[in-house]
Amino acid sequence: MTGKNMWVAGVATPAVIAMVILFAGSPSVKANEEPSAANAAVKIDNFVFGPQTITVPVGTTVTWTNADDIPHTSVSTEGVFKSKVLDTDEKFSYTFTKAGTYPYYCTIHPKMTGKVVVQ
Amino acid sequence: MPDKKHDLIDQNLQDLNNDGVDRRGFLKCMAWAGTGLVWTMSGGIPVSRAFAKGYGKDAGKGADFTFVQISDSHIGFNKPANPDVTATLQTAINKINAMPHTPDFIIHTGDLSQLSKPSEFDTLDQVLKGASAKQIFFVPGEHDMLTDNGTEYLQRYGKSTKGAGWSTFDHKGVHFVGLVNVANLKAGGMGSLGNEQLEWLENDLKGRSASTPIVLFAHIPLWTIYPDWGWGTDDSEQALSYVKRFGSVTVLNGHIHQIMQKVEGKVSFHTAMSTAFPQPAPGSAPSAGPMKVPAEQLQKVLGITDVNYLVSGRSLAVVDSPLGDSSASASGNTSVPLAVVDSIHG
Numbered sequence: 001m002t003g004k005n006m007w008v009a010g011v012a013t014p015a016v017i018a019m020v021i022l023f024a025g026s027p028s029v030k031a032n033e034e035p036s037a038a039n040a041a042v043k044i045d046n047f048v049f050g051p052q053t054i055t056v057p058v059g060t061t062v063t064w065t066n067a068d069d070i071p072h073t074s075v076s077t078e079g080v081f082k083s084k085v086l087d088t089d090e091k092f093s094y095t096f097t098k099a100g101t102y103p104y105y106c107t108i109h110p111k112m113t114g115k116v117v118v119q
Numbered sequence: 120m121p122d123k124k125h126d127l128i129d130q131n132l133q134d135l136n137n138d139g140v141d142r143r144g145f146l147k148c149m150a151w152a153g154t155g156l157v158w159t160m161s162g163g164i165p166v167s168r169a170f171a172k173g174y175g176k177d178a179g180k181g182a183d184f185t186f187v188q189i190s191d192s193h194i195g196f197n198k199p200a201n202p203d204v205t206a207t208l209q210t211a212i213n214k215i216n217a218m219p220h221t222p223d224f225i226i227h228t229g230d231l232s233q234l235s236k237p238s239e240f241d242t243l244d245q246v247l248k249g250a251s252a253k254q255i256f257f258v259p260g261e262h263d264m265l266t267d268n269g270t271e272y273l274q275r276y277g278k279s280t281k282g283a284g285w286s287t288f289d290h291k292g293v294h295f296v297g298l299v300n301v302a303n304l305k306a307g308g309m310g311s312l313g314n315e316q317l318e319w320l321e322n323d324l325k326g327r328s329a330s331t332p333i334v335l336f337a338h339i340p341l342w343t344i345y346p347d348w349g350w351g352t353d354d355s356e357q358a359l360s361y362v363k364r365f366g367s368v369t370v371l372n373g374h375i376h377q378i379m380q381k382v383e384g385k386v387s388f389h390t391a392m393s394t395a396f397p398q399p400a401p402g403s404a405p406s407a408g409p410m411k412v413p414a415e416q417l418q419k420v421l422g423i424t425d426v427n428y429l430v431s432g433r434s435l436a437v438v439d440s441p442l443g444d445s446s447a448s449a450s451g452n453t454s455v456p457l458a459v460v461d462s463i464h465g
Contacts, residue, residue: 108262109349
């Protein structure tokens, strides 16, 4: 790795740390941990669905928001739901009316996977 | 005028000539890349830009030729990492047009657009129209297949292709195959070619002489660079098994927006810079998202790749040039374009 490259990485890091701090402090994340009956949120950030597994009561509407500079999708592995392509800050919501486990992924970046557990 | 550096390159060439495809020789040659010169490829005689410069007008009469790879234009992207990707694509085309010899054709290794929008493809077409090389071959990136399974892309760029955009053509004795590894991706996986395409590839290569130089190009790398970020193709091993018997195989990819290269037996792997924005080195950032660099640095981490084919050795030499290096090809002097090589996985 060249010195230049390291320098570039050094520039990128503070911004990334700032994003992580913001994310950790965000009230919507707390809402995910103790989801209300009505709504829950999944944030797509740095190519990760957060939280990766979200547990919600039947009837909950889960909303995915893409916080990346790159488009993503949220698509059920079993064909239950399918977002359109979400560009930066775009959202997709789906209401889960049946208990079960719903694995999903980003069809553009299939390494990105997540799960909604409906109880 | 040859200087000390070029003598050293010639020395490397000599060693390689004697040794054939010699790993030590390659490593020596690749060390040059690390110092910001050029790097060269397998199959016989690696060639530096300084060496290749010897192609005069008459030399071109044989079958020597040059083509250019561009990649990851992401037309429509407008975030801080590069608010004007159309301008940087235009700079790349200007650079191609300033090359001393018009390349025979251009290969675009995908992510033409950011969101597969017709307006984005229109803008791309408008810019590419100005290229000196009139023939352009495409493979799609995942960004080009976002809607309707890539219908828009295929209607525009895939008319004579098979499947999701696979294509093959021959040029002056070299066999080119464009592969698509961004369609029907499976949850948890990386890039994928799929059985149907693999079968097509096997049949396409079957009857060909092992001395035919082969160039495979696809968007996502056909070698595993960083699985955590999906930088690889799940079934690329299968595809590469079909080219093992050939004496010279060059694999050109994009997707990762930085130069990486590897030589494995007679197969040389190479990824190109983007014309739009850089991405971080594997594992050096929380994700593979666009990397922001100071504006004045941007053109040093974007670029084009030109590939020179030398009939005598049935070999291809790959030269990466950043957009920001204006002196290299325009002047046609012996100053070798700076190769921005962030890491070499040899």
